[in-house]
Amino acid sequence: MKLRKSLDFLFLDLDVLRLNFLQKNIANLSTMCYTMYEVKERNLSTMKIDHRKTYYLTIDTETANDIDCPIVFDIGGAIHDKHGEVLETFSFIVREVFYGMPHLMETCYYQAKLPAYRAQIACGERCVVSWYEVKAHIAHLCEKYDVRAIIAHNMRFDYRSTNTTQRYLTCSKYRYFFPKDVEIWDTLAMARDTIVKQKTYQRFCQANGYCTKNGQPRATAEILYRYITGDNDFEESHTGLEDVLIEKEIFAKCMAQHKKMRRSPWK
DSSP, X not given: OOSOOOOTXXXXXXXXXXXXXXXXXXXXXXXXXXXXXXXXXXXXXXXXXXXXXXXXXXXXXXXXXXXXXXXXXXXXXXXXOTXXXXXXXXXXXXXXXXXXXXXXXXXXXXGGGHHHHHHHHHTTSSEEEOHHHHHHHHHHHHHHTTOSEEEETTHHHHHHHHHHHHHHHTTTSSOOOSOTTSEEEEHHHHHHHTGGGSHHHHHHHHHHTOBOTTSOBOOOHXXXXXXXXXXXXXXXXXXXXXXXXXXXXXXXXXXXXXXXXOOSTTO
């Protein structure tokens, strides 16, 4: 990796005491990190897990550094069912990266959003936590909801970014980020086998200039969401949780097609 390794603040070689503390207190992190979306849209205190349903975790990462070696500074997620009904969300800023790597943060593609991040942190809309706490929280959610699959749009990138961050911050002591017993799905692959094949979507892309140089319909999250909602002025936020909330709608639309589709990002 090209990243600098002379960072004195790396402290993720965690001992048993800290591990036990986080395992006992990870549930408190859930209640601490509810976001403005949940406060405005639903009464979480009355919601219960329906064990007859299957639940999914959609995630999105925002990164610094280059595309081949992305380092996560913002990660958002939502627990939801196949209809896109949300039970729980989180929005985490990675302390070691956002505050500990100021020179690296200057490489962010959406660097102009950094002042907004700082304001949202100050008012409690986003939680600043360690990378280990992010990983522990996701493991906790997967166990709590018996999550069927962890999902992202273009999961290959998010899978690479989380594993790269995991390996860099732990000096490769721990190499994989997601729980090993949970399936990994990609809404990009799902959409290409369902929505993108629809003639109405193809006409929509042709009419609005959303095609590749070869004339093929593009399938970005922003374009897919514009098609699903009919809002052709929609602009993707390119922040973790906000992007998750549109990507879980793409997932729900794909599932509603009841068609055979690829789900894995590697097939």
